[in-house]
Each structure stands twice: as C-alpha cells, then as structure tokens.
Amino acid sequence: MGNLIGLAWRLLRGGGRRGLLGAGLTAAAVAISTALLLFTVAVNFAFQGRADREAWRNPVAAADGAVAVESVRTDHVRGQRITVVNLTALKPGVPAPPGLTRFPAPGEVWFSPALAELAGSLPAGQLADRFPGRRAGTVEEGTLVHPGELLVVRGQTPDSPELTVRAPGYADRDRGVGPVRISSFAGRHTDEAVGYQILGVVASVLMVVPLLVFGGAAARLTVARRDQRLAALRLVGATPGQVVTMTVAEAVITAFCGALLGLVLYGVCSPLLTGIEVAGGSWFLADLWPGAPAVAGVLVAVPLLVGLSAVAGLRRVVVSPLGVARRETPPAMRFIRVVALLAALATVPVVGGMGAGVGIFALSLGLAFGAVNLAGPWVVGRIGRIVARTARGPARLLAGRRLIDDPRSAWRTVSGVAMIGFIAGFIGLLVPDSGLFGSPDAAVLRVSAPPARLSEVAGQARERLSAAGVPATVRMTGGSEGKLKVVAVTPRAHDAATLDRARTALTGLVPGGVATTAADDQRASNRMLGDIRTGVVAVLAVCFLVAIASAGITAASSVLDRRQTYALLRLAGTPLSVLNAARRSETLIPLTVMGGGTIAAGMFCALPFVYAALNTTGLTVLLTCVVLGFAGVVGAGAASAPLLRSVTADPAPRPD
Amino acid sequence: MNVVLEGIGLVKRFGPAVALGGVGLAVRGGEAVAIMGPSGSGKSTLLHCLAGIMKPDEGEVRLLDRRIDTMGERERSALRRTRFGFVFQFGQLLPELPADENVALPLMLGDVSRADAVRRAREWFAPLGLAGMEERRPGELSGGQAQRVAIARALVTRPAVIFADEPTGALDQATGQETMRLLVEATKHNGASLVVVTHDPEVARWCDRVVEVRDGRVLPDPRGTAPAVATVPAAPAAAGPGGWDRETGAGR
Numbered sequence A: 001m002g003n004l005i006g007l008a009w010r011l012l013r014g015g016g017r018r019g020l021l022g023a024g025l026t027a028a029a030v031a032i033s034t035a036l037l038l039f040t041v042a043v044n045f046a047f048q049g050r051a052d053r054e055a056w057r058n059p060v061a062a063a064d065g066a067v068a069v070e071s072v073r074t075d076h077v078r079g080q081r082i083t084v085v086n087l088t089a090l091k092p093g094v095p096a097p098p099g100l101t102r103f104p105a106p107g108e109v110w111f112s113p114a115l116a117e118l119a120g121s122l123p124a125g126q127l128a129d130r131f132p133g134r135r136a137g138t139v140e141e142g143t144l145v146h147p148g149e150l151l152v153v154r155g156q157t158p159d160s161p162e163l164t165v166r167a168p169g170y171a172d173r174d175r176g177v178g179p180v181r182i183s184s185f186a187g188r189h190t191d192e193a194v195g196y197q198i199l200g201v202v203a204s205v206l207m208v209v210p211l212l213v214f215g216g217a218a219a220r221l222t223v224a225r226r227d228q229r230l231a232a233l234r235l236v237g238a239t240p241g242q243v244v245t246m247t248v249a250e251a252v253i254t255a256f257c258g259a260l261l262g263l264v265l266y267g268v269c270s271p272l273l274t275g276i277e278v279a280g281g282s283w284f285l286a287d288l289w290p291g292a293p294a295v296a297g298v299l300v301a302v303p304l305l306v307g308l309s310a311v312a313g314l315r316r317v318v319v320s321p322l323g324v325a326r327r328e329t330p331p332a333m334r335f336i337r338v339v340a341l342l343a344a345l346a347t348v349p350v351v352g353g354m355g356a357g358v359g360i361f362a363l364s365l366g367l368a369f370g371a372v373n374l375a376g377p378w379v380v381g382r383i384g385r386i387v388a389r390t391a392r393g394p395a396r397l398l399a400g401r402r403l404i405d406d407p408r409s410a411w412r413t414v415s416g417v418a419m420i421g422f423i424a425g426f427i428g429l430l431v432p433d434s435g436l437f438g439s440p441d442a443a444v445l446r447v448s449a450p451p452a453r454l455s456e457v458a459g460q461a462r463e464r465l466s467a468a469g470v471p472a473t474v475r476m477t478g479g480s481e482g483k484l485k486v487v488a489v490t491p492r493a494h495d496a497a498t499l500d501r502a503r504t505a506l507t508g509l510v511p512g513g514v515a516t517t518a519a520d521d522q523r524a525s526n527r528m529l530g531d532i533r534t535g536v537v538a539v540l541a542v543c544f545l546v547a548i549a550s551a552g553i554t555a556a557s558s559v560l561d562r563r564q565t566y567a568l569l570r571l572a573g574t575p576l577s578v579l580n581a582a583r584r585s586e587t588l589i590p591l592t593v594m595g596g597g598t599i600a601a602g603m604f605c606a607l608p609f610v611y612a613a614l615n616t617t618g619l620t621v622l623l624t625c626v627v628l629g630f631a632g633v634v635g636a637g638a639a640s641a642p643l644l645r646s647v648t649a650d651p652a653p654r655p656d
Numbered sequence B: 001m002n003v004v005l006e007g008i009g010l011v012k013r014f015g016p017a018v019a020l021g022g023v024g025l026a027v028r029g030g031e032a033v034a035i036m037g038p039s040g041s042g043k044s045t046l047l048h049c050l051a052g053i054m055k056p057d058e059g060e061v062r063l064l065d066r067r068i069d070t071m072g073e074r075e076r077s078a079l080r081r082t083r084f085g086f087v088f089q090f091g092q093l094l095p096e097l098p099a100d101e102n103v104a105l106p107l108m109l110g111d112v113s114r115a116d117a118v119r120r121a122r123e124w125f126a127p128l129g130l131a132g133m134e135e136r137r138p139g140e141l142s143g144g145q146a147q148r149v150a151i152a153r154a155l156v157t158r159p160a161v162i163f164a165d166e167p168t169g170a171l172d173q174a175t176g177q178e179t180m181r182l183l184v185e186a187t188k189h190n191g192a193s194l195v196v197v198t199h200d201p202e203v204a205r206w207c208d209r210v211v212e213v214r215d216g217r218v219l220p221d222p223r224g225t226a227p228a229v230a231t232v233p234a235a236p237a238a239a240g241p242g243g244w245d246r247e248t249g250a251g252r
Helices: A003-012 A014-059 A113-121 A191-220 A222-235 A242-272 A292-313 A314-319 A336-354 A358-390 A394-405 A405-428 A451-468 A496-506 A518-561 A562-573 A576-611 A616-640 A639-647 B041-050 B073-082 B099-108 B114-122 B144-154 B173-189
Strands: A069-077 A082-090 A108-111 A134-138 A151-157 A176-182 A444-451 A472-477 A486-491 B002-014 B019-030 B032-036 B058-063 B086-089 B161-165 B193-200 B209-214
Touching: A003 B173, A014 A242, A014 A292, A014 A518, A069 A191, A069 A496, A108 A113, A108 B041, A113 A134, A113 A151, A191 A358, A191 A518, A242 B041, A292 B173, A314 B209, A336 A358, A336 A576, A358 A394, A358 A486, A358 A576, A358 B019, A394 A405, A394 A576, A405 A518, A405 A576, A405 A616, A444 A496, A451 A472, A451 A496, A486 A496, A496 B086, A518 A562, A518 A576, A518 A639, A562 A576, A562 A639, A576 A616, A576 A639, A576 B161, A616 A639, B002 B193, B019 B032, B019 B041, B019 B058, B019 B193, B032 B041, B032 B173, B041 B193, B073 B086, B086 B144, B086 B193, B099 B114, B099 B144, B144 B161, B144 B173, B173 B193
Parallel strands: A082 A151, A108 A134, B032 B193, B032 B209, B086 B161, B161 B193
Antiparallel strands: A069 A082, A069 A176, A108 A151, A444 A486, A472 A486, B002 B019, B002 B058
C-alpha cells in the first residue's frame, strides 16, 4: 500500500509540465468548489447563530418560577427597525440578559452601539426622547442579531404599562410580544428566523449539487492522461485493486491540497462576505465560520468525492487493460436512469404536499436534483443518436458521434448550466413579484386604541404633536384590526425627520402601542421578499460561476484529451472552423434539450408551493438564466479555441 | 512523367537546430518516392514542408507550378483537404466515427452531401479487403484493417499526392508488407503520387525511388534511381475503386 501511494506521488510529481498543469487546474477547481461549499455550509450556521442570539427577545411564558417580565415591541426610525425590550425583575439576583453586564434596573436604558450612535447624531426629539431614562451601558455588539442592529433594553418597574398592559394590535411579532412572565432568557426562535433558516437550507441544497458536479469535473480533468498510464500499468500486471489505490491516492492527494487551498481562500474571502446584507443587516465574521467539525467534514468529504469520481472514470480500465487503448462502441446506457429520475421527481410533490419537515423536503429536492444528473448522460446519448442520424454536414456528424461515443463527458460540459435550469425553474415559479404588496403608505402614522378611549387618545395625540411642534392632521378611523379603532396621524410635511419627530411625540400614547406607518408594518415581510430575491441572485450567481468554470474546464480538458485526433484532422485539412463548429454543436444541442428539460423538472418540483402563476420577476429570472446559460457555455467553449489552435498546430502527432 | 510536387532549396530551423539544410526533391506524377533516414535526420520535417503542414524558412514548394509555401493557413488547409491524402502510423481515424464515415469525412468537408459521401466511401471497402467492416468503429478493427481504412480515406478525394509517415510502423512485418502493397497499388491505380517517410528498407523497397536524408540534407544516390520492387503501372486518374482489385493488383 505504502509503495503504491509512493508510486502515485512520484507519478504526480513527475508528470511533466502538462501533468502538473492538469494537477494544478484540478487543485484550483477543487479549491473554488471547497470555498463555495464552506460558504454554503456556513450560511446555515450563520442563520442558526442569528436565530439563537435573537431567541431571548421572543420570550416563552414560564409555567412556574417566573423571575422576570419581558415585553418586546418594534419601533422605527429613518426606515430602520428598532427592537425595544422592556424588562423588570420579579426578585433579586436575576441573571443578566445576553449582551448586558447586569439585569437593568428600573429607569435604565441600554442601547446597542449603533442605536447609541444614531441617537447621538439625531436631535433628541426625533429618537432619544422615546427612550427616557439613565443610560446605564451598551449592549455588547457580539450578542446582537447582526452588526449595526438597533436595540434598546429598558429596565421598567413591575407596574409599568409596558409590562402590565397587553397592547392593542399585538397580533404579530412585527408589532411586539408580551408582556410575558419568564423564568430564563432562553426564549425560542422567531418565525422570521426559522423562515430564513429554511431559505438557507433550500439555497444550500440547490448549490451543493452543482458544486459536487464541479468537483467531479475537476477530477476528470486529468483522468484521460491517467487512463493511459494506468492502462499501461494494468498491462504490466498491476491488479485492479492496485490501480484503484493509485488512482485514489493521486486524486485524493491533489484534491486534498485543493481543499486546503479552498479553506485558505474562504478565510481570505469571508471578511468580504460578511458585507452581504440579509434580514436587515450584515454578518459577524464569527457567523461565517462554520466550526471545526463542519470544516473538517468538508475537508474530508471533498477529496473523498473527488477520489470516487476518479475511480468511476477509471472503471473501464480496471475491467480491461485494453479498455482505454482500444475504443469500442460503449454499451448503451440503461433506461433505469430515467426511471430513477421520474421516481425521484414523483416524490417531490408528494413530500411537499404532505407538509413534511424541511429536512425531508430538502432531501427529496436534493434527490430529484441528483437524479437529473443521473438521467442527463442517457438523454445526451439519445440526442447524439438523433443528431448523428440527421446530420448533413461534417460538424454535426462529428458532434453527434461524439455525443454517442461519450455521453457522460458531453453531459459534464453542460451539466452545470443545465442544472441551473433546474434551479431557475424551481425559483422562477417561487420568487415573489416585487409588486406583491403594492407600495404601502409611508406618510400616515397609525396607533391602535381601544374603541372606548378613541377620542381621548386622539385628543392626547393632538396635544403631544402640537407641543412637539409637528403640524399634523389627526383622524379617527375604523381601522382594519378587528374591533380596534385607529388614530391616524398625517404630518403636513412628509420628510423623515418630521415623521420621526411625530413618532417620538406619540411614544407611549397608548401603553405598549407604537405609532407605525403601513410601510413600517410591512417592512419585515418586504425585507424577506427582498432577501429572497437577493438569495436567488446569489445562488444563481454562484451556480453560474461554478457551471461556466466547469464548462470551461471540461471543454479545455476535452481538447487536451483529444488533441491527437484534432491535430490529425487539422493536418488533413479540416478547417479549424469545422472543429469549433463541431465542439459548439456538441454542447449547444444537449444544452438546449437538457436545459429545457431541467427547467421543466425544477418547475415541477416547485409546484407544491406555488399559489400564483409565473410572475414577471420569475419570468425575468428564467429568461436571464437561459441567456446567461447559453452565452456562458458558448463563451467557455470559445475560451478553449486558442488551446485547440495551439494543440493542433503541432505538426507531428505522437502518442503520449 | 511531369513533376507534380517539387521542393527547392528547403531550409527549416528549430531554434539553433537545422532540420533541413537546403533540400530539393521532385516527385513525378504516379511516382512512389521513399524518404529514408535515421531518427532526427529531417525526413518527417521534409514531408511536413512538402505537404504544406509546415512553412519552410527558405526555399519553395510547388504543386503543379503553384507555390504552396507562400499560401496562408486557410488556403493550405483547403489544399491538404483536396489535393493531398495522408496516412500515418496510428491514430488518424476518429474513434467516434464508424469506418465508412471516417472515409467519407474528407468528402463531407468538401461539401459533398452525406449520403453521397458515404456511398462513395463505401466503394473503397471491398477493393481494400474491408467488405463488411463499414460500420465498425476503429477500436473494433485490427491494426492492418485500420491502416486500410486510412488508405481509403486518403484516396477518397482523388488527391494528387499521398503522404505516408511510417505507415507500417505499428504493424507486424507481414501485415506491414500487405499494407504497403495496397498503399502503393491503390495510389498508383488512382494516378496519384506517393511520398513515404520510413526508416524501414522493406517498406522503401515498394517505392520507385529512395531518397536518403541525413542531418537535414539529401545524400547523393550512388545507384542513381533505386530499383523498385513493386511495378504497378499507373492507371488513368479516372479509374474508380471498383475497377481495381486488391488481390490481383490490376484493373479488371
């Protein structure tokens, strides 16, 4: 075993410039794949971390042994959300809430650093006056949901209205929670946080498959050269086991170096990645570190998968020492691949319809996605037969025969982009339209009030606004929140400063109530929709990057693998344009068919969640993907045209 | 016979190394010329220059009074496709294509319709002893069979000159001899000239004339014109594959 690995290592090092270039390209591709995979994994940990840090502000009522009372409400300033936490201790010695050095005493306020800065920079009448009290300290930045979060923790007396009155309009989390008697600050994940976690899982599943395909493509980069060499080893009597060991050793050594490189790459890039804003904020650097076990898992799994991919590529050599040296008609691929795809596709709507857990759905989605990859080569082979049968010119004939000859390799070139068709089809049906909620009114502040006190509250509102010097119209309306009546305040001036002065003046008008505009109330939902769109763009961008890089690598390795054939064809007078046209057809024909097929499959998988027809945003996403996909594959192929020119310029074809 | 292909004062350098140091060679119509010499003598470079694969640094190459060394790559490509045929030691068949399509490919590249190209390609199979192998892929053919398919492919466009670089290098002696016989006979029967690069005197014996190359120069031939073993009369260029039989080597 040691001998074999040693020999593999010597072969790897002694592979010459071309061999080293191949190994280098493989390592580079594995590095990119690993870095992106780490990011994909980290995203889930990051959302988990945010959810954990936010949980204490989503209090759970204590069955017994309550130590404190907590209420949470949401205020707004300058279009940003402020989380206001009111706390009072029911007995001495209650532990400090996360981020505070001690439990806040009545009359104390603790600002997050960003809120403290904002309160300092804005006139008190616009923000600071809303939270009167003694500034006892700053909430530690690292315990916030995200850097720059606006949070205020206020210590209240047990009889404070904020902690005794269940404020009107507290129907949803957007407006506030509580008051709740709590026994600890454990809390539970908010629905919003869970929503983001689910989106994170779906995005990961969608990205993992293209990344694995990319890793596989990288492994094949040098496999043709290895094929020849290992076939020679088989001819001199190496056993299949020895050949496999050497292959695995060589591939794994290369891939492991690539994976380490990927870890470094991810480390270097993660400060940049923290700047991506999701759910209203950027990330802490620590959020994007998935933890040692996950990193170790990726570093082990990637080289292992690359090794497996290399073994799969060598199966024919192991079966027969002449398997590579002599090209025979490859056995037709089994229809079972298509059956597997259909079966996997069939489970998705069933699982989705059952309302099964996220994990199970993600698994079935991943399976369907993987099955597309399994059925791809079969379809490519079929397309090849049709193209070869109907070809009139040499370029299409060459393309068709090549597709029949090695459908797996042809599929590898287009698979990444075709897989994006699946993602685009899936997302295209699900992505929310930007105009889903229309444009909500941002000029009218509303405060819910009990019907009996409506006139009283309206009167107080007029007094407060007048005292604050904010000219405004105050009306009493029916409101849309059940039996509650609403006092609607329309400041005469519509600028943000006036609005924030009005908000400040109206603070505490109704115990626990917050004056909000319709735009404020929809901010969280709109932000989530916006984040979904950002996520879609991010997932598609990563996948396109990977797919096009993978198409480029495969195209280049295919030119290298077939350089002798190409050189001889060119030598015998075949114009380069015919060779390039054949290469183009080889990718574009399967891409057209498979791209269409995968888009349909993706849409099919999205069906259980669709409540509306394809909207403009979805259609835009789809069409952009189709255009980018074709342009990317054509570009990736064209990028290897100079390579084709240079390898065919060698006038003396010799075997390697 | 008039001169079909002529290289005059050909010089080719690779860095400091001089591969050809002023070589001249004339090939007459229907003539089979063997270029012999040890490895590194410059014989393959000479073939590449004559065939328009490489441009010589000095000197000229003429095909029927047209200078080809000054042509652009596109023009030389077209010339190689239409006026020349090539047979190499190995690997010249496309592994993906069945034998008949391999032979038909040069015709298709010349805009002959696929059906017509394949029909014309298949006419070469029986005379070359390849009947029934039309749909086999190169991997399913023996070395000798694959070389015969390559010969058919070289001849299918009815070129003026066939260039062969060590055409029997990968074959055993008996198969090599048989392949050489077929190559020379089929070429001559079609009125084409043959230029064979080889280091094997047995191969050279099939040719009308042997040119020895050493260190980038043609050696003076002490015997004048080397005697040719194969004495196949040149047939009119119009003769098709059907008018010639490999067993007898004569037109029917």
